[in-house]
Each structure stands twice: as C-alpha cells, then as structure tokens.
Amino acid sequence: xxxxxxxxxxxxxxxxxxxxxxxxxxxxxxxxxxxxxxxxxxxxxxxxxxxxxxxxxxxxxxxxxxxxxxxxxxxxxxxxxxxxxxxxxxxxxxxxxxxxxxxxxxxxxxxxxxxxxxxxxxxxxxxxxxxxxxxxxxxxxxxxxxxxxxxxxxxxxxxxxxxxxxxxxxxxxxxxxxxxxxxxxxxxxxxxxxxxxxxxxxxxxxxxxxxxxxxxxxxxxxxxxxxxxxxxxxxxxxxxxxxxxxxxx
Amino acid sequence: xxxxxxxxxxxxxxxxxxxxxxxxxxxxxxxxxxxxxxxxxxxxxxxxxxxxxxxxxxxxxxxxxxxxxxxxxxxxxxxxxxxxxxxxxxxxxxxxxxxxxxxxxxxxxxxxxxxxxxxxxxxxxxxxxxxxxxxxxxxxxxxxxxxxxxxxxxxxxxxxxxxxxxxxxxxxxxxxxxxxxxxxxxxxxxxxxxxxxxxxxxxxxxxxxxxxxxxxxxxxxxxxxxxxxxxxxxxxxxxxxxxxxxxxxxxxxxxxxxxxxxxxxxxxxxxxxxxxxxxxxxxxxxxxxxxxxxxxxxxxxxxxxxxxxxxxxxxxxxxxxxxxxxxxxxxxxxxxxxxxxxxxxxxxxxxxxxxxxxxxxxxxxxxxxxxxxxxxxxxxxxxxxxxxxxxxxxxxxxxxxxxxxxxxxxxxxxxxxxxxxxxxxxxxxxxxxxxxxxxxxxxxxxxxxxxxxxxxxxxxxxxxxxxxxxxxxxxxxxxxxxxxxxxxxxxxxxxxxxxxxxxxxxxx
Numbered sequence: 001x002x003x004x005x006x007x008x009x010x011x012x013x014x015x016x017x018x019x020x021x022x023x024x025x026x027x028x029x030x031x032x033x034x035x036x037x038x039x040x041x042x043x044x045x046x047x048x049x050x051x052x053x054x055x056x057x058x059x060x061x062x063x064x065x066x067x068x069x070x071x072x073x074x075x076x077x078x079x080x081x082x083x084x085x086x087x088x089x090x091x092x093x094x095x096x097x098x099x100x101x102x103x104x105x106x107x108x109x110x111x112x113x114x115x116x117x118x119x120x121x122x123x124x125x126x127x128x129x130x131x132x133x134x135x136x137x138x139x140x141x142x143x144x145x146x147x148x149x150x151x152x153x154x155x156x157x158x159x160x161x162x163x164x165x166x167x168x169x170x171x172x173x174x175x176x177x178x179x180x181x182x183x184x185x186x187x188x189x190x191x192x193x194x195x196x197x198x199x200x201x202x203x204x205x206x207x208x209x210x211x212x213x214x215x216x217x218x219x220x221x222x223x224x225x226x227x228x229x230x231x232x233x234x235x236x237x238x239x240x241x242x243x244x245x246x247x248x249x
Numbered sequence: 250x251x252x253x254x255x256x257x258x259x260x261x262x263x264x265x266x267x268x269x270x271x272x273x274x275x276x277x278x279x280x281x282x283x284x285x286x287x288x289x290x291x292x293x294x295x296x297x298x299x300x301x302x303x304x305x306x307x308x309x310x311x312x313x314x315x316x317x318x319x320x321x322x323x324x325x326x327x328x329x330x331x332x333x334x335x336x337x338x339x340x341x342x343x344x345x346x347x348x349x350x351x352x353x354x355x356x357x358x359x360x361x362x363x364x365x366x367x368x369x370x371x372x373x374x375x376x377x378x379x380x381x382x383x384x385x386x387x388x389x390x391x392x393x394x395x396x397x398x399x400x401x402x403x404x405x406x407x408x409x410x411x412x413x414x415x416x417x418x419x420x421x422x423x424x425x426x427x428x429x430x431x432x433x434x435x436x437x438x439x440x441x442x443x444x445x446x447x448x449x450x451x452x453x454x455x456x457x458x459x460x461x462x463x464x465x466x467x468x469x470x471x472x473x474x475x476x477x478x479x480x481x482x483x484x485x486x487x488x489x490x491x492x493x494x495x496x497x498x499x500x501x502x503x504x505x506x507x508x509x510x511x512x513x514x515x516x517x518x519x520x521x522x523x524x525x526x527x528x529x530x531x532x533x534x535x536x537x538x539x540x541x542x543x544x545x546x547x548x549x550x551x552x553x554x555x556x557x558x559x560x561x562x563x564x565x566x567x568x569x570x571x572x573x574x575x576x577x578x579x580x581x582x583x584x585x586x587x588x589x590x591x592x593x594x595x596x597x598x599x600x601x602x603x604x605x606x607x608x609x610x611x612x613x614x615x616x617x618x619x620x621x622x623x624x625x626x627x628x629x630x631x632x633x634x635x636x637x638x639x640x641x642x643x644x645x646x647x648x649x650x651x652x653x654x655x656x657x658x659x660x661x662x663x664x665x666x667x668x669x670x671x672x673x674x675x676x677x678x679x680x681x682x683x684x685x686x687x688x689x690x691x692x693x694x695x696x697x698x699x700x701x702x703x704x705x706x707x708x709x710x711x712x713x714x715x716x717x718x719x720x721x722x723x724x725x726x727x728x729x730x731x732x733x734x735x736x737x738x739x740x741x742x743x744x745x746x747x748x749x750x751x752x753x754x755x756x757x
Contacts, residue, residue, distance in 0.1 A: 006307065007307050008304075008307030008308040008311065009307070009308075009311045009312075012315045013311050013315065015315070076307075116299070120299040120300060120303070121300075122300070123298055123299055123300020123301070123303075123325075124299075124300040124303045124304055125300075126300060127300045127301055127303075127304040127323065127324065127325070128304065128308075129369060130323040130362075130365060130369075131304070131308070131322060131323050176303075198292075200294060200299075200302055200303075200306070201303060201306055201307075224267070225267050225268065225292070226267060226268055226294075226306060226310070227306035227307070228306065228310060228311055228314070231310070231311055231314045231315075232266045232267055232268075232310070232314070233266075233267070
C-alpha cells in the first residue's frame with residue numbers, strides 16, 4: 001500500500017492511518033521531490049511543471065521497490081497523480097483510494113463547478129509567499145528556541161522548513177491550475193472516492209463528477225468535514241478503506 | 250476565565266478537529282465584526298478568505314495536527330462585511346473533556362502586513378533588477394568581443410600579408426572597430442557615472458545651432474552610406490542655452506545615429522530646432538521601423554532594450570544616457586511613435602538662457618577641436634620640439650609616430666624624473682605628459698617644472714593625457730600647471746591640433 005501525500009504536506013500526514021494496515025500490507029511512504037525530506041537537487045522546473053512529473057515520482061518509487069498489486073492511497077492532488085500513474089502502468093495497480101479528489105479546482109462555466117475562481121488561487125499564492133518567507137527567515141530559529149519540546153521542533157522542520165518556497169509556489173500553481181477531467185475516462189483501475197461532506201477544496205458536486213466519469217469507482221460521502229479526513233477523522237477513514245478493500249477481495 | 254480571555258489584548262479562539270469553533274473572545278469577535286455568541290458552532294473556515302481557507306486546509310491544519318503547535322502563521326480573516334484583516338496566528342493542541350481542541354491567539358498585523366507587502370515588492374524588484382543586469386552583462390561581453398574579434402583577426406592577417414591594399418583595408422577595419430569599442434566603453438563609463446551620481450556638466454553658453462551643425466558633420470558620413478537624406482530646419486531665434494557643448498553633442502549624436510540606424514536605405518531623417526516660449530525644442534524624426542507602443546515607456550531605461558535591437562548591435566545605453574544628460578540640463582526628452590513601421594520622433598526640450606544672464610561660469614581653457622577634420626587640413630608642427638612623457642612604450646611609440654608625421658621634432662622620456670632633466674637640458678617647445686605614472690606622476694612633474702627659473706623652462710606650455718575624463722581630473726591637471734587636458738584614448742589628429750593651437754597661443 002503506497003501512500004501519496006497532498007500539496008503542502010509530506011508523508012507525516014498519514015501517521016494516523018498507516019498503523020491500521022501494517023499487519024496486512026507492506027506500507028510504503030515517500031515525499032515528492034521538493035516536499036518533506038526529499039533531495040531538492042533532484043528538482044527541475046521542467047519535470048515538475050505538470051502533474052506528470054509527480055506521477056513519474058510515484059512510478060519511480062514503485063519500480064525501485066518492484067511493487068506489484070499496489071493499492072495507492074492519494075490525498076487531494078495525489079489522487080489525480082495516482083490516476084495518471086495508473087493510466088501509464090495499469091498492470092502495476094490493483095486499487096486506487098482517492099481522498100478528496102478534484103480533476104479541476106477552477107470553475108469552467110457553464111458546465112463545471114470546481115469551487116474556485118482564478119483570483120482565489122492568487123490569494124493562496126500570496127498566503128504562501130507570506131508564510132514561506134517566514135519559514136525561511138525566522139520561523140525555523142523560533143522553533144529551535146523551544147527547548148522544552150524538542151520533538152516538536154524536529155517534526156516542524158521536517159514537514160515544512162525543508163520545502164523550498166519557489167518549489168512550493170510552483171506545486172501550488174501546477175495543482176490548482178491543472179485540468180485532468182479528460183484523463184478520468186482513461187483510468188481502468190478500480191477506485192474508491194472518499195468525499196467529505198463539507199469540503200471547500202473538493203465540494204460534493206466535484207465528488208459526483210469524479211464518480212460519474214471514473215469507470216469502476218465507488219463513492220463514499222463521509223461524515224467528516226474539511227479536506228483532510230485522514231487527519232481530522234482517521235477512524236472513519238480507516239473504516240471506509242477497510243470496507244472497500246474487503247469488498248474487492 | 251471568560252473575563253480574563255475577554256480582557257487580553259489579542260484575539261483568542263478554540264476550535265475542534267473538524268474546524269468547529271467552541272470558544273472565542275470579545276476581541277476576536279470585534280476583529281471579524283460578528284457577535285461573540287454567534288461564533289460558537291461556526292466553522293473556522295467561515296472566518297477566512299478563500300486563499301486563507303485553502304492555506305488552512307493544505308498547510309495550517311495538517312501541520313497543527315501533526316506537530317501539535319504552529320507559530321506565526323499568516324492568514325487573512327474575513328469580516329462579516331467582507332473586509333480582509335491580515336493576522337498572525339499561534340495555535341496549540343490541548344485535550345479538553347477527552348477531545349482535542351486547538352487554542353489560537355490571533356494578532357492583527359495590518360500595518361506589519363503593509364510593511365511586508367512593500368518588502369516583498371522590493372525583493373521582487375531587486376530580483377528583477379539583478380536579472381536585467383545579468384542579461385545586460387551578457388550583452389556587454391558580446392558587444393565588446395565583436396569588435397575585438399575583428400581587430401585581432403585583422404592584426405593576424407596584416408602580420409602575414411604585406412600587400413598595400415590589404416594593409417590599408419586592415420587598418421581601416423581595425424580603426425573603425427577600435428573606435429566602436431571606445432564608444433561602448435565611453436557609454437559604460439557614463440552609465441557608471443549616472444548610477445553613482447557623478448555625471449557632471451562643464452557649463453557655458455551654447456548656441457544650439459553650432460552643436461547641431463557639428464554633430465551633423467560627424468553623422469553625415471553614416472547617413473550618406475545608407476542614402477539617407479538628413480533635412481534640417483533651424484530657427485535662428487532658438488537659443489542660446491546654458492549647457493555643456495560636448496554633452497549636448499553627445500545627445501544629438503545619440504538621437505541622430507539612432508535615427509540613421511533604424512531608418513532603412515533611402516529613407517529620411519528630419520531635424521528641427523524651434524523656439525517654444527522660453528524653451529527650445531529639438532525634434533529628430535525618422536522614417537524607420539518605429540517603436541512598439543508597449544516598448545515606448547522603456548525606451549529611456551537603463552539595461553533594457555527593445556527585443557530586436559540586438560540585431561542592430563549596441564548596448565541600448567545611448568537613450569538612458571541621453572535622458573540623463575538632458576535632465577541635468579534642466580530639460581526633458583520624450584519619444585513618440587504611431588507604431589511599428591511608422592517612424593519615430595524624439596523631442597528634446599531645453600530652457601533658453603535669459604539674454605541678460607552672464608555667460609558660462611567656467612573660464613574655459615578647452616581648445617575647440619573638430620573631431621573629423623580631414624587629414625590634409627591638419628596643421629603642420631614644423632619647427633616645434635615636443636617632449637613626450639609616458640611610461641607605456643606602446644603609447645609613446647604611437648604618439649611619437651603621430652608627431653613625427655606632422656613634422657615635429659620629438660624627444661621621449663619614460664618617467665617624470667627623466668622628463669624633468671630633459672626639459673631643462675633641451676628646452677622643448679611643448680611638453681606632452683601622461684598623468685598616471687609610477688614613482689612620480691605627471692601632476693608632480695608639472696608642479697616641479699612650474700617652480701623652475703624662466704631660463705630652465707618654467708613657462709613651457711603643457712598638455713596632460715589621462716585615462717580619467719572626470720571634471721575633477723581635469724581641474725587637478727589644470728591647477729598643477731597644464732594648459733590642456735586630454736582624455737585617453739587619444740585621437741592623434743586631435744592631439745596635433747591641440748599642440749598646434751597651444752604653440753600658436755604662446756607664440757601670439
């Protein structure tokens with residue numbers, strides 16, 4: 001079972017889910033190049049100028065470990081990345097578990113509502129500029145100054161500070177300005193869509209759209225709200241994943 | 250507890266793992282312009298702008314959930330009325346009644362936010378400028394190398410080939426390319442002066458018509474080569490102005506050579522000088538390729554050139570320098586074009602000097618020299634004995650050859666000490682001395698000569714040669730006792746004219 005983290009985070013985000021599957025699966029966690037503890041020297045504007053580059057990362061991991069019958073669990077943009085990987089090498093994957101997926105975040109009137117207009121993305125980029133500027137210059141030392149909670153500073157550093165602001169900006173753009181609606185029809189791997197009941201990033205109608213266009217998909221609308229049910233509602237997430245995987249056998 | 254929370258001078262808020270607000274203080278309610286009671290039960294996302302909401306979902310919450318605390322996260326709140334409030338948030342996870350809650354303190358950073366916006370903007374501008382400069386450096390290297398290649402290439406050919414025609418052609422090419430390179434370097438020095446605020450004018454009363462005519466003499470050759478006709482209309486009432494004639498000539502040269510450069514064969518360039526109230530206007534119009542309206546605002550910018558101007562060579566500095574010089578004269582310059590293919594007009598405006606005003610402030614000792622005087626009209630230096638001092642053998646040889654060609658007798662010296670002895674011994678008609686020399690420089694030599702007795706050569710007229718063309722360098726040379734100051738690279742013809750004039754003045 002390969003876990004692919006979403007934009008803005010790293011593999012740490014899966015820590016509430018993985019223990020539940022350790023007994024039955026080989027668990028593989030990784031950080032995309034440019035995120036978490038990855039080697040920034042491997043980053044290139046060209047390769048990561050589209051989601052295909054990230055799909056290659058996922059396939060590289062699978063190839064390096066010679067993984068077969070893989071269940072990919074992808075959060076948010078990684079749902080789409082997992083789909084792109086499964087289109088390229090369908091034989092490698094048995095199921096896709098898509099947490100909060102969206103094939104296109106920006107509205108495309110009149111037919112499609114993704115939940116965002118372009119200027120919203122600008123607002124996000126501004127927020128990132130402000131915060132990443134902080135990370136680079138003064139937040140990291142601030143965290144280090146927290147001697148009574150050393151474990152906290154280490155984790156903070158791991159999950160955020162190693163991310164290069166320029167790379168993060170590019171990832172944000174690639175994520176939020178991509179349109180993968182046409183790719184949905186090419187996916188042959190069966191999939192589970194975990195749709196939160198109130199998620200501003202991937203609203204309910206986007207989940208319906210995914211379900212309609214993705215052959216062999218199962219849609220489960222969760223009680224969980226927000227965009228990170230695997231972090232805010234891990235029990236419900238685990239339960240739905242288990243139900244689905246059991247049904248597939 | 251509530252009383253304390255309501256009294257603290259910052260916003261406070263607690264929310265559950267699903268984002269539902271469980272507690273908020275009065276200060277926070279005021280920040281978002283909502284009733285304090287109405288906040289409980291609301292999702293925290295309702296208080297955020299869209300961008301902040303995405304950031305919350307993708308960064309803030311995951312980090313908080315994993316790390317248990319975050320510090321100084323920048324978010325934008327949204328008031329009930331839709332106004333944006335930039336804030337910094339510290340948050341920490343606590344267990345209360347068996348469930349996780351997240352406590353946040355919220356500080357408004359409106360002023361700090363504006364400050365940061367400025368910083369960010371400045372940072373981006375600095376990055377842009379650095380990039381522009383890098384590009385510019387690449388262009389400079391290329392432009393400096395191009396004439397150098399021609400010079401080196403021809404030097405090699407000349408070493409092998411003694412055919413007189415080839416020699417003639419080679420020397421022409423070398424001279425032309427060396428002059429082109431000299432001009433590039435002049436432009437670079439000017440830009441460096443502009444950047445450091447050291448560009449100075451040597452102001453005197455100037456008749457703009459004289460400057461125009463002199464510039465036309467220089468530019469005419471290039472125009473004729475492209476069969477471009479230069480039409481001039483000069484208003485006799487226009488002028489005089491207060492200015493630096495050399496710099497004004499530079500302005501006109503830049504405008505006219507640009508006009509010629511961008512005008513196709515057989516086109517025209519029109520120059521009009523006219524008086525408008527208390528100002529004069531110089532309009533240079535061409536029938537060239539015109540200027541893209543989008544590029545028009547950048548025409549006078551340093552380190553920036555039209556996308557295709559590389560085709561025409563040059564650094565694209567001329568217009569930036571031109572603008573600076575015009576502004577130093579209290580004037581202005583603007584460009585006009587109806588678009589691509591429709592030609593362009595550059596308009597320089599300068600204030601007219603009031604008639605009753607006193608003339609130039611500078612008691613100038615400059616000898617007026619025309620650059621492109623034909624060889625056969627050069628004065629002869631028969632009967633003149635030149636003492637030439639320079640520590641660089643190459644320079645000495647070139648200048649020696651120049652003087653010999655004009656019929657002068659030359660004695661050379663490689664140091665100030667040697668020159669001091671030779672001067673007293675041989676009593677030359679004129680001294681031509683380099684300034685920058687090891688051991689003793691030309692200024693010191695000059696001062697020592699001026700303390701000699703009249704019989705030993707105290708009053709020998711003297712020309713200073715220096716690599717520095719700053720007004721200060723010139724002043725220092727003149728106050729040391731030199732009559733004339735010339736800047737390297739030395740034009741041989743100019744040097745001959747200067748020496749001839751100087752000896753004539755002394756004789757007269």
